[in-house]
Amino acid sequence: MKRHLTLLVLPILMACTATGAPLPPTPTPDPVLPTFAPLTAIPETPLPTAIPETDTPPPPADASGFPNPDDYTWQSIASNLVRPVDLQPDGSGRLFVVEKIGHIHIIENGQLIDAPFLNIEDRVNDNSNEMGLLGLAFHPNYAQNGYFFVNYTGSGGDTFISRFQVSGDPYLANPSSEVNLLRINQPYPNHNGGSLDFGPDGYLYAGLGDGGSAGDPQGHGPKLTTLLGKILRLDVDSADPYAVPADNPFGDEIWAYGLRNPWRISFDSVTGNLYIGDVGQNVWEEINYLPTGSPGGANFGWKFREGSHTYDGNAPAGLTDPVAEYSHAEGGCSVTGGYVYRGSMPEWNGIYLYGDYCTGFVWGLIQVNGAWQAQVLFDTDVNITSFGQDEAGEVYLVGDGGGIYKLVRR
Numbered sequence: 001m002k003r004h005l006t007l008l009v010l011p012i013l014m015a016c017t018a019t020g021a022p023l024p025p026t027p028t029p030d031p032v033l034p035t036f037a038p039l040t041a042i043p044e045t046p047l048p049t050a051i052p053e054t055d056t057p058p059p060p061a062d063a064s065g066f067p068n069p070d071d072y073t074w075q076s077i078a079s080n081l082v083r084p085v086d087l088q089p090d091g092s093g094r095l096f097v098v099e100k101i102g103h104i105h106i107i108e109n110g111q112l113i114d115a116p117f118l119n120i121e122d123r124v125n126d127n128s129n130e131m132g133l134l135g136l137a138f139h140p141n142y143a144q145n146g147y148f149f150v151n152y153t154g155s156g157g158d159t160f161i162s163r164f165q166v167s168g169d170p171y172l173a174n175p176s177s178e179v180n181l182l183r184i185n186q187p188y189p190n191h192n193g194g195s196l197d198f199g200p201d202g203y204l205y206a207g208l209g210d211g212g213s214a215g216d217p218q219g220h221g222p223k224l225t226t227l228l229g230k231i232l233r234l235d236v237d238s239a240d241p242y243a244v245p246a247d248n249p250f251g252d253e254i255w256a257y258g259l260r261n262p263w264r265i266s267f268d269s270v271t272g273n274l275y276i277g278d279v280g281q282n283v284w285e286e287i288n289y290l291p292t293g294s295p296g297g298a299n300f301g302w303k304f305r306e307g308s309h310t311y312d313g314n315a316p317a318g319l320t321d322p323v324a325e326y327s328h329a330e331g332g333c334s335v336t337g338g339y340v341y342r343g344s345m346p347e348w349n350g351i352y353l354y355g356d357y358c359t360g361f362v363w364g365l366i367q368v369n370g371a372w373q374a375q376v377l378f379d380t381d382v383n384i385t386s387f388g389q390d391e392a393g394e395v396y397l398v399g400d401g402g403g404i405y406k407l408v409r410r
Contacts, residue, residue, distance in 0.1 A: 062350025066364050069377040074397050074405035078112040081105065081402040083132070085194070087388025090138045090148070092170075095390060097404065100124075100132030102152070106171060107404065118150075118164065118173040125153045127189070130212075134194025139236070140202060142166075148173070149181075149204060149236070151194045159184040159192055161206055163241060181234065181241040182253075184227050188212025191261040191279075195337075199233075200272035200292065203245055205255065206232040207262035207276070210302065215281060215312065221258050221302040224250055229302065231256040231265065231276070249297035256290065258300040258319070264337030264386055268292075268352075269393060277337025277354055278322075281306050285335035286322035287354060287365060287374075324365050324374040331363075331376065332356030336384045342393030345409065353377075353395055353407070355384035362397070380405075 078097070086098035095107040096117060102124035103116040126132035135151035142148060146166035154160045161184075165177040186192060191209030199205055210220045210229035221229035233255035235243040244253055261279040268275070272292030278300065280286060284307030288300050300322070301308075304315035307325040326332075338354040352365040362378040383400035390396070397405040 060346040060349050063347055063366060064368050066351065066366070066375050066377060067345075067347045071410055072407060073410055074378065074380060074382075075408045076403055077110055077396070077406050078107055078404040079402055081112070081404070083385070083400055084398050084402065084404065085132070085134055085385045085400075086136050087386060087396055087398050087404060088136045088138060089388075089390045090142055091391060092143070093391065095388065095396075095404075096136060096138075097398075098133055098136050098150075100126050100134070102126070102133045104133075104136065104150075104173070113171065115171070117171060118175060120150075120152070120175055120178075122175075123152075123154050123160075123178075125155065125157055128157075130190040130192055131157060134192060135196040135206075137196035137198055137204060140198055147236075149196050151196050151206060153186065153189075153192055154183075157186050157189055159186055159208060161196070163236070179241050181236070182206075182227070182232075184208065186211060186228075187218060193259075193262050195262060195265045197265055197267060199267050199274070202237065204234045204236050204242070205265060205274075206234070207259070207265045208232065209261035209279075210259070216260065216303040219303065221260060222299065222304065224254060224257065227253060229257060229259050230254050231259065231262065233296070247296070249295065255296045256298040256300065258298075258302050258304075259288075260302040260306075262337070263335065264354075266337060266339045266387075266389070268340040269342050269389070270340070270350075273340075275337060275340070275352055275354075276300075277335045278302070279334050280328075281311065283307075283327055284309055284325050285328070285332070285356065287324040287335070287337065287352075288320065289323045290320075323367075323372045324363070326356075326363075326374075331361050332359035334358055336386060338362075338387035339389040339395050341395050341407070342389075343395065343407075344392065345407075348395075348407070353387060355380070355387070355397070357383050357385065357400070360384060 083100040084097050097105045102121035104118040106113045124133050131153040133152040137149045139147040161182045163179045167174045191212035193208040195207035210216045220226050232253040235245045265276045274290040276288040278286050286307045298320045301319040303312050308321045334357040336355045340352045341348040355362045360380040360382045364377045365374045385400045386398040388396040
């Protein structure tokens with residue numbers, strides 16, 4: 001089921017085992033994934049102060065099935081980037097591409113601007129395959145305050161989550177404006193996570209891996225005494241550089257835990273539901289989910305479980321299972337989380353798109369009558385490092401070979 005994109009396979013970005021492990025063979029058949037039973041509902045609690053909503057017409061109803069993928073393609077909009085790993089809008093209609101080497105570039109009106117918006121090569125450590133400048137999020141009030149946040153590995157291989165500010169030139173950030181929020185020791189060079197996203201509550205969420213090696217040898221995933229293997233939730237407005245939200249479940253930065261390497265998190269721009277792509281160890285890749293209003297404190301099970309399957313030790317009660325998973329035999333070796341489509345093609349509305357780095361497969365995921373359904377829709381032959389979404393809700397695919405692609409009708 002090839003779909004029109006062929007790129008040279010580069011070294012794997014998000015290793016599923018220890019750094020340097022060989023790639024598994026690419027499967028030839030397109031897998032057919034099972035329908036997943038609905039999760040037990042998580043009780044809703046009142047949300048903190050939400051980001052003000054704009055007056056927009058109601059979206060079309062969510063799709064109840066998957067469109068025929070033969071009617072669509074991933075159209076190239078940019079190329080020749082250096083290992084791009086993230087794509088984010090700033091609210092102005094422009095898209096910003098993160099390169100692992102320490103650059104952020106702008107795409108405006110379909111054109112890639114050569115001069116970087118931000119260059120922090122001087123402090124980014126990309127000496128290992130999963131290290132570098134990894135994530136970007138613009139403050140919801142970026143147009144007023146010029147703040148944006150990045151996640152990178154720096155001195156000693158540690159994770160740095162920092163705030164920067166644009167200069168007087170909207171095409172140039174000030175590299176001297178860095179304010180560090182968190183520096184987190186990383187014991188190994190892999191499993192750094194890197195995602196950043198603002199939730200509908202106005203708080204900054206950050207995904208961190210378990211610290212690396214293989215099999216979580218230091219047991220960080222289930223521990224609440226470390227920030228590794230977690231989703232963090234920070235209030236970047238009430239204090240400088242940040243405060244811990246009063247309703248965080250453990251009285252610190254942790255919002256959810258039990259994650260191996262959350263490689264891309266995103267909120268549905270309409271519902272506020274949170275989706276997490278968590279890279280597996282040897283067999284299973286997974287998509288985790290928290291509905292809007294969840295109180296926090298979810299334990300996604302690593303390292304007791306890989307996906308919904310036993311991995312190591314006796315699992316405690318109350319784990320939150322994934323809503324979708326696929327085995328390496330079915331679909332690849334390293335999941336890349338994506339976005340819920342909310343763009344101009346109503347037949348895609350409400351479908352969460354995600355992929356695999358090794359095979360280039362792209363899945364769709366929907367919930368119909370309480371049951372989750374996942375289906376392989378595209379075989380792109382792209383090493384998918386990330387997805388992106390613009391202000392209009394259109395979805396993009398980011399390739400390790402340097403390309404950016406947009407989902408369009410033929």
